Amino acid sequence: MASVSSNRNSDLSKQLRSHEVAIAELNNLSSSRAVYQRNANLFFRTSIPTAITTEQKQLDSVKANLKILDSSSS
Template sequence: MAAAAAGGAGTTPAKEMDKKVELMKEVRAHEVAISELNSLPPSRQPVYQKTGNIFFRKSIKSVVTAEQKQLDLARDRLNKLDQA
């Protein structure tokens, strides 16, 4: 029984580390998306943003704002995980 408890405690840091790595990948993906959107020429007006399984035409500004919001949320989750 003690071995089971020790085994369960041993997997928790591994799961937390996997979660941290996934969050870091998510943060990086949002950063890349924002920089790619910022590099688009101003003459290109609509871009396509995927929401669920459907793509919607949006302005570059609104998509950058949405990506920035997702980036902030991912960073907050990463900070909470680091503090725990």
């Protein structure tokens, strides 16, 4: 059971870092750059603020899941 929790924790940590990096990269793009966002297996062109908002929501979700996992393992 501990190894499953550890693997889940590691996976969530990687997702957390991935979303943090994506937000940092989006914040450093010029406003004239094209941004594509993945929905299922398709990519759609979107604005930078919309992409940042989506990444932030996903980041918040991962943080909440990580917090739940940490509190349940304690």
